[in-house]
Amino acid sequence: xxxxxxxxxxxxxxxxxxxxxxxxxxxxxxxxxxxxxxxxxxxxxxxxxxxxxxxxxxxxxxxxxxxxxxxxxxxxxxxxxxxxxxxxxxxxxxxxxxxxxxxxxxxxxxxxxxxxxxxxxxxxxxxxxxxxxxxxxxxxxxxxxxxxxxxxxxxxxxxxxxxxxxxxxxxxxxxxxxxxxxxxxxxxxxxxxxxxxxxxxxxxxxxxxxxxxxxxxxxxxxxxxxxxxxxxxxxxxxxxxxxxxxxxxxxxxxxxxxxxxxxxxxxxxxxxxxxxxxxxxxxxxxxx
Numbered sequence: 001x002x003x004x005x006x007x008x009x010x011x012x013x014x015x016x017x018x019x020x021x022x023x024x025x026x027x028x029x030x031x032x033x034x035x036x037x038x039x040x041x042x043x044x045x046x047x048x049x050x051x052x053x054x055x056x057x058x059x060x061x062x063x064x065x066x067x068x069x070x071x072x073x074x075x076x077x078x079x080x081x082x083x084x085x086x087x088x089x090x091x092x093x094x095x096x097x098x099x100x101x102x103x104x105x106x107x108x109x110x111x112x113x114x115x116x117x118x119x120x121x122x123x124x125x126x127x128x129x130x131x132x133x134x135x136x137x138x139x140x141x142x143x144x145x146x147x148x149x150x151x152x153x154x155x156x157x158x159x160x161x162x163x164x165x166x167x168x169x170x171x172x173x174x175x176x177x178x179x180x181x182x183x184x185x186x187x188x189x190x191x192x193x194x195x196x197x198x199x200x201x202x203x204x205x206x207x208x209x210x211x212x213x214x215x216x217x218x219x220x221x222x223x224x225x226x227x228x229x230x231x232x233x234x235x236x237x238x239x240x241x242x243x244x245x246x247x248x249x250x251x252x253x254x255x256x257x258x259x260x261x262x263x264x265x266x267x268x269x270x271x272x273x274x275x276x277x278x279x280x281x282x283x284x285x286x287x288x
Contacts, residue, residue: 141222188275
């Protein structure tokens, strides 16, 4: 039994990779099923991208009833969400956190796996005691940072919803849409964005500069890495208020962009080009 356990611990990087894959898959499954909010992500995406066609399709699908305006019923689908109960609040927090896990885990995986490798190497060299890397603590710290972001995003979603500026289908104001697009684009071009992105693109430098031993050190290290990651991507995540919080097309596009920025050789330039496009898109939104 000890020998089997030892062989298992030597495969900690493979186990970590498998765990991240399962976590990411579960997060995507939770999103695709609608996060318990009463409408699947596919339906929300349809109404976000094609509101008029989707609304028109609702009417014919329902039987005619005297005194009932079917077109009005169809348009109610895009109405602002009802008052939030504690259950709905918990589901929306879970939805945001699941979206962050689904979008950010692939780009964070190299750093998490490198942490496990560096810890094992340090143990083998006798630099630190112990045999098993506290990789779970590092990953937990990273994900807790995104939970904090999710709570802030939910608070902002509630405030914008009460003001009538957004619905579940996305922004209801071209001024809000234009401002968020321009803001996200300018942030992509800002020095702060480039500083945070540089830390995310150089995990070896990050780990060597901020290394702390033990599980508590790993947790703090994961939190620090998460802070840089949030600093890199928070304005991109704000774009979900424009396209729809549960819009699969926007979620997938942002996930690909984040992955490209952090892992592709030309990732920095991809982010800069994206920033210029977002600024142009925002200006066009305000003018048209």
